[in-house]
Amino acid sequence: MRRRRRWRAIPCCCLRPARASTCSPTTRTAGGGSRSMCMSWADPQTMTLRWPDAGAAERPRHRDQTILVLTLxxxxxxxxxxxxxxxxxxxxxxxxxxxxxxxxxxxxxxxxxxxxxxxxTDLNRLRRWAVPLLFLGALGVVLVLIPGVGVTVKGARRWLRIGMWTVQPSELVKVGILLYLAHYLAKKGSRITDFWRGFVPPLVVVGAIVGLILIEPDMGTAAVIGLVTLGLLFVGGARLGHLLLIGLAALPVLYLLVMRVSYRRQRILSFLDPWSDxxxxxxxxxxxxxxxxxxxxxxxxxxxxxxxxxxxxxxxxxxxxxxxxxxxxxxxxxxxxxxxxxxxxxxxxxxxxxxxxxxxxxxxxxxxxxxxxxxxxxxxxxxxxxxxxxxxxxxxxxxxxxxxxxxxxxxxxxxxxxxxxx
Known part of the structure; x- marks a missing residue:
């Protein structure tokens, strides 16, 4: 009885979705056999090379140890x-x-x-918690801004005191934002190219949280969250024109945030010439x-x-x-x-x-x-x-x-x- 072959997908170096499909001729393997190689662009989520792998069914899943060693x-x-x-x-x-x-x-x-x-934890369970965790993180950022609740250090109100410890909600909210964006992009798929129904909604959600973080103020964390959001939207298949439009729209906002506030303006000037002060x-x-x-x-x-x-x-x-x-x-x-x-x-x-x-x-x-x-x-x-x-x-x-x-x-x-x- 002929053994059935299981197909598996090997992702290519390009992470952005594509919209066409081409297949190459059958290629010869080193052992003399042949493999049918196909470049699949039809799936809006991945761009993959596919070929039969007879041993894929027997190959066990494993945890990546290298990433843990690097962390330690x-x-x-x-x-x-x-x-x-x-x-x-x-x-x-x-x-x-x-x-x-x-x-x-x-x-x-x-x-x-x-x-x-x-x-x-199973990824499906994490995905179900994406929106609740985002809400909890946003709630923490809101609590920081309440006088008497948030802890102020050097003019910035970024921390909450829990017993003898202080936590920074703008750091913790990153987890909720990441889970939400991953869930949203996976759910929308190719519809992310639709400006109003696909591209704008996550920007509104994340933008509201970033706005609260800017009030603290915490420009650094806000900038990182903004860059990560745009980066994920890009690899998720968002149109480059839409991303450029958002970038241009953000320029006057950045100008007002930086040049209209004296200490931020001074930081820019000292960055250009620190020896002046x-x-x-x-x-x-x-x-x-x-x-x-x-x-x-x-x-x-x-x-x-x-x-x-x-x-x-x-x-x-x-x-x-x-x-x-x-x-x-x-x-x-x-x-x-x-x-x-x-x-x-x-x-x-x-x-x-x-x-x-x-x-x-x-x-x-x-x-x-x-x-x-x-x-x-x-x-x-x-x-x-x-x-x-x-x-x-x-x-x-x-x-x-x-x-x-x-x-x-x-x-x-x-x-x-x-x-x-x-």
Whole structure:
């Protein structure tokens, strides 16, 4: 009896949907047999090469271990740098040089629990929770804006106090937005090309949340969410003209947000020329330059950095990479960035192998969030972008940020369970 062959789809490098169909002639295999290869563009969700795989039925699904190892390596680097960069400051403020390290480790334990829980959760169940989680995240952002409820630090009201802990709802809402966008794009399919019925609705939903985040104000998080939303709409098949139209419409809004507010305008001016105000708005970036320059190729040695001694503001949060650059040098900085790049690349590989549109968009969204966060953080510490107050994923101090990133890793592992191994 002739064995039936099971067909499986191998995603191509292009993630955007297409609208045509071509098939190539039968190709000869190395063993002398033949395979029928087809380029399928008919499915609005994927562009795939299809060929028969006799062993696909026997190939077990598996969790991606590489993404977990990369996460743990980055977290380990982060814990070391948090202790090194904050030890002196923590001792002066709290009498305990490991104060910030201990708090980050507690958040890490909670983050690992979330990672394992999400990694073991069925994607269909996660999809059913997309809208409720989005609503809960938006509710948290609203609560922050209520006087007496939100915690104000340095003029920004971004946190909620829960007992002895503070959480940042604008970080947590990213999970709800990601699940919602993945669900919406998978549901709409090719109808995303319809401007009013497909393209505009998610922009209205996400735009409302971004507007609330801007009121806090938190320009950095709002910018990342906006970039991720447009990125997912693009790979989901939205028309390029629609995306450009939204970009043009956002320009006057950005102008009003930046140039009409004095401290934001000053940030832009100091970004263009930080030396024009070296003791004021340009101080932070200049100290970052000094830290990176002092490190040279191999660094001054772990724990031996000087800029963290009350020169470089926020050396354990937004500018942790500057502190790392001073102590571990150019080589250490590049090593951390390569780990982050590998994380994003591995996430893209998981997305490419996903056999479900929701899973694919979910994995891509995690990659976009980590990738844009990293690019903006690096741009800020090197003076290529104005200061935004964004953390370096997995490395910077920040409980809400760490937990959300760990959930992102859990989502990638959950998606990897629904694909053949690479």
């Amino acid at each position: 390596l980055l977290v380990a680097v982060g814990l070391g740098m948090i202790y090194s960069a904050s030890g002196v400051m923590a001792y002066k403020r709290f009498g305990d040089p490991s104060y910030f390290l201990k708090r980050q480790m507690l958040w890490l334990v909670f983050g690992l629990v979330c990672l394992l829980a999400v990694a073991r 070296p003791t004021g708005s340009g101080f932070q970036v200049i100290q970052s330059f000094l830290a990176l320059g002092s490190g040279g190729v191999s660094g001054v040695g772990l724990g031996e950095g000087r800029q963290k001694l009350f020169y470089l503001p926020e050396p354990h949060t937004d500018f942790v990479l500057s502190a790392l650059g001073e102590e571990a040098g150019f080589l250490g900085t590049i090593a951390v960035l390569l780990l982050l790049g590998w994380f994003v690349a591995r996430g893209f590989a998981i997305a490419l192998e996903a056999d479900d549109p929701f899973a694919r968009y979910l994995a891509l969204g995690v990659c976009f969030f980590v990738g844009f966060h990293t690019l903006i953080n690096v741009g800020v510490i090197t003076g290529l972008l104005p200061t935004k107050g964004l953390t370096l994923p997995f490395v910077s101090y920040g409980g809400s940020s760490l937990v959300v990133n760990m959930i992102g890793t859990g989502l990638l592992i959950a998606v990897s369970r629904h694909r053949p191994p690479i």
